[in-house]
Amino acid sequence: MATDSRRIYILKSAEPQPGPVVYWMQRDQRTTDNWALLYAQEQALAMKQPLMVVFCLVPGFLGATIRQYGFMLRGLALVERKLAKLHIPFNLLIGLPQDVIPRFLVENDAGMLVTDFNPVKGPMEWRRRLTEHIVIPFFEVDAHNIIPCRYISDKQEYAAFTLRKKVERLLPEFLTEFPSVLKHPDFFKPDVVQRVDWNELLKSLPVKREVPEVDWLLPGELEACAAMVQFLGERLDKYDTDRNFPDRSGQSNLSPYLHFGHLSAQRLALEVQRSSANPASKKAFLEELIVRRELADNFCLYNPNYDRLIGFQPWAKATLNKHRNDPREYGYSLEEFEEGKTHDPLWNAAQHEMVKKGKMHGFMRMYWAKKILEWTVSPEEALEIALYLNDKYQLDGRDPNGYAGIAWSIGGVHDRPWGERKVFGMIRYMNYQGCKRKFNIDNYIRNVSKS
Ligand code: FAD
Numbered sequence: 001m002a003t004d005s006r007r008i009y010i011l012k013s014a015e016p017q018p019g020p021v022v023y024w025m026q027r028d029q030r031t032t033d034n035w036a037l038l039y040a041q042e043q044a045l046a047m048k049q050p051l052m053v054v055f056c057l058v059p060g061f062l063g064a065t066i067r068q069y070g071f072m073l074r075g076l077a078l079v080e081r082k083l084a085k086l087h088i089p090f091n092l093l094i095g096l097p098q099d100v101i102p103r104f105l106v107e108n109d110a111g112m113l114v115t116d117f118n119p120v121k122g123p124m125e126w127r128r129r130l131t132e133h134i135v136i137p138f139f140e141v142d143a144h145n146i147i148p149c150r151y152i153s154d155k156q157e158y159a160a161f162t163l164r165k166k167v168e169r170l171l172p173e174f175l176t177e178f179p180s181v182l183k184h185p186d187f188f189k190p191d192v193v194q195r196v197d198w199n200e201l202l203k204s205l206p207v208k209r210e211v212p213e214v215d216w217l218l219p220g221e222l223e224a225c226a227a228m229v230q231f232l233g234e235r236l237d238k239y240d241t242d243r244n245f246p247d248r249s250g251q252s253n254l255s256p257y258l259h260f261g262h263l264s265a266q267r268l269a270l271e272v273q274r275s276s277a278n279p280a281s282k283k284a285f286l287e288e289l290i291v292r293r294e295l296a297d298n299f300c301l302y303n304p305n306y307d308r309l310i311g312f313q314p315w316a317k318a319t320l321n322k323h324r325n326d327p328r329e330y331g332y333s334l335e336e337f338e339e340g341k342t343h344d345p346l347w348n349a350a351q352h353e354m355v356k357k358g359k360m361h362g363f364m365r366m367y368w369a370k371k372i373l374e375w376t377v378s379p380e381e382a383l384e385i386a387l388y389l390n391d392k393y394q395l396d397g398r399d400p401n402g403y404a405g406i407a408w409s410i411g412g413v414h415d416r417p418w419g420e421r422k423v424f425g426m427i428r429y430m431n432y433q434g435c436k437r438k439f440n441i442d443n444y445i446r447n448v449s450k451s
C-alpha cells in the first residue's frame with residue numbers, strides 16, 4: 001500500500017539522484033505508524049537504495065529544558081535500537097538543520113530527502129532554509145494529522161465547526177490501517193552506523209536544568225503504546241463524563257507522546273474506534289483528538305502570528321483594545337505567577353501541578369490562561385507570560401495545541417464573542433465560582449499538593 005499522495009508536499013523539486021534516501025525525523029519520533037518513514041522506505045526500495053534516518057538535536061529549542069529534552073532523547077534511543085534491527089541506520093546530528101544536514105547528505109551521497117510535517121514557526125524556517133542548501137528532491141509527509149493538514153483546508157479555519165464538516169467527510173478515506181516498515185535490504189552497508197552515547201549526551205547537553213525530568217510517565221513508543229492500552233482499558237469509558245473534572249483522572253495523559261510523536265494519533269483513533277467503550281466517550285475523545293488537535297495545526301500553518309495579539313480575529317483585537325485600560329483588581333509579575341503566589345488557591349494549584357508534574361489538567365489550562373489575562377496589565381503581557389510558562393514546564397509544550405489553546409483562552413481564537421465585561425471585553429470569561437459549581441476544588445488542590 002503506497003503512501004497517499006495527498007500526504008506528500010514537495011519542498012524542493014529536483015531530479016532524483018542515485019544514492020540513499022534520507023528521512024530527517026523531526027516531529028514524528030517513532031518507527032511504527034509513521035507515514036514519513038514508510039514513504040521514505042517506499043522510495044528507497046523502488047530505487048534499490050539504502051534508507052537512513054537522521055535527527056537534528058537543536059539545543060535550546062524554544063526554551064526547552066532537560067524535562068523535555070530528557071523525555072525526547074530517551075524516546076530517540078529506542079528509535080535508534082528499533083531502526084538498527086530493521087537495518088536502517090539512525091544518525092544524530094547536533095545543530096541547526098540548515099547547517100548540519102547538507103553536509104550529512106553530501107557525505108552520504110544522498111539521492112533524496114524526506115521529512116515529516118510541522119507547522120511550528122522554527123521548524124518551518126528550518127525546512128525553508130534547508131531547501132536553499134540542497135540540490136536533491138525534498139519531500140514533506142504529514143505523519144502527524146490523520147487528514148493531511150495542507151489537504152483538508154487551504155486557509156485558516158474560523159472554528160471547530162467549520163473544520164468538523166470536512167473531517168467528517170474525509171475521515172473514512174484517511175483513518176486507515178498502516179503497513180509495517182520492512183527490514184531494509186542491504187543494497188550496500190552504509191559505513192555510518194553511529195551508536196549514539198545517549199547517557200553522555202543527556203549529561204553534557206547545554207540546556208537549562210532547573211526544571212527536572214518527570215518520573216510518572218516513561219518516554220518512547222513502547223511506553224506510549226502501553227499507556228494507550230491502559231487508557232483504552234481503564235479510562236476511555238468514562239471520558240465524556242470525567243474529562244472536564246480536574247479532581248478526577250479522566251484524561252488520557254497521552255499528549256506528551258502525541259507531542260513528541262512517540263504515538264501516532266491515527267493509531268490512537270483506530271484503536272478508539274475499535275474499542276467497546278461507551279459510544280459517547282469515544283465520540284467525545286475523537287472530537288478532541290481529531291477536530292481540536294488538527295484545528296490547532298491548521299491555525300499554526302496558516303497564521304504565522306499564532307502566538308501574537310495581531311494574529312487574533314478583528315473582533316477580539318477590538319474588544320481587548322477597548323478594555324486595555326480597565327482597572328485590574330489584581331496584578332502579578334512573572335515571578336509571582338511562576339511561583340504560584342497569587343491570591344487564588346485554585347490558580348496556584350494549577351500552576352504547581354504544571355511545575356511539578358509537567359502536565360496541567362486540560363480544564364484548568366483554560367482557567368489558568370484566562371486569569372493571566374485578568375491579572376496582567378495588557379493582553380500582550382498575558383500572552384507572553386502564558387506562552388513562556390506553558391513552554392517551560394509542560395511536557396507537551398511548544399506544540400500547536402498549546403498555541404491554539406492560549407490563543408483561544410486569551411484571544412478568543414476558534415471561539416465567539418460573549419457578554420462584554422471589564423478587562424475581558426467579549427472574550428469568554430471563567431471564574432472561581434464557575435469552577436466551584438462544576439467540581440470539587442478542595443479535592444483538586446489536595447491531589448496536587450500530594451503529587
Ligand atoms: P485528553 O483529554 O486525553 O485528549 C486527548 C488528545 O486530544 C490530547 O492529547 C490532544 O492531542 C487532543 N486535545 C485534547 N484537548 C485539546 C484541545 N483543547 N486542543 C487541541 N487538542 C486537544 N495541548 C498540548 O498538547 N500542548 C500544550 O502545550 C497545550 N497547552 C494548552 C494551553 C491552554 C491554555 C489550553 C486551553 C489548552 C492547551 N492544550 C495543550 C490542549 C489540551 O488542554 C491538552 O491537549 C490536553 O489537556 C492534553 O492532555 P491529555 O492528552 O490527557 O488530553
Ligand code: FO1
Pocket residue numbers: 025026027028056057058059061064068069072118120123259260395396397398399400
Ligand atoms: N525537534 C527537533 O527536530 N530537534 C530538537 O532538538 C527538538 C527539541 C525539542 C525540545 C522540546 C520540545 O517540546 C520539542 C522539541 N522538538 C525538537 C520539536 C518537536 O519535536 C516538535 O516538532 C515541535 O515542538 C512541534 O510540535
